[in-house]
Amino acid sequence: MLGKIEHLGIAVKDLEASNNLYEKLLGTASYKMEEVKTENVITSFFKAGENKIELLAATDPESAIAKFIEKRGEGIHHVAFAVEDIKKELTRLENEGFTILNKEPKKGADNKLVAFLHPKGTNGVLVELCQEINE
């Protein structure tokens, strides 16, 4: 089953400007910025109480974030859920009829293994699954 909301992904055009904006909004600075080359994104993470906000900026026009912003503008891009066993969850979700975008979990930001479900099968919400990578 899916656990807590691990983070809310927000697509932004200008990461520096959005870092400043979210620092003002949340009252705390980004605790980590990390490039994920496989996704052509740079991420910036903020803590908001128990929750995490992930700002994402594209590093390439082919990035999912660039395409999203081009089509829909800046805004909430995805909701990420924590899972204990991502492979087991992907099998469960596939059996439930959800469309898995990457059947093989991939390395995401913030020390996670991640996978995505197609938003067409989740009422228009891009869902990400995140499993903590234990060293």
Ligand SMILES: CC[C@H](C(=O)O)C(=O)SCCNC(=O)CCNC(=O)[C@H](O)C(C)(C)COP(=O)(O)OP(=O)(O)OC[C@H]1O[C@@H](n2cnc3c(N)ncnc32)[C@H](O)[C@@H]1OP(=O)(O)O
């Ligand atoms: C992994 C690093 C980091 C982390 O947390 O660790 C990240 O979170 S990286 C986040 C960026 N990476 C991804 O989003 C990977 C998964 N995304 C995809 O594979 C694509 O973006 C996909 C398939 C969701 C959309 O692909 P594309 O934009 O090429 O297709 P369309 O534009 O034709 O979209 C199809 C359909 O889906 C709607 N759509 C697209 N993006 C979203 C979204 N974020 N939320 C909701 N809906 C979305 C789009 O509007 C189209 O619908 P339609 O009604 O046909 O307009």
Ligand SMILES: [Co+2]
């Ligand atoms: Co994410």
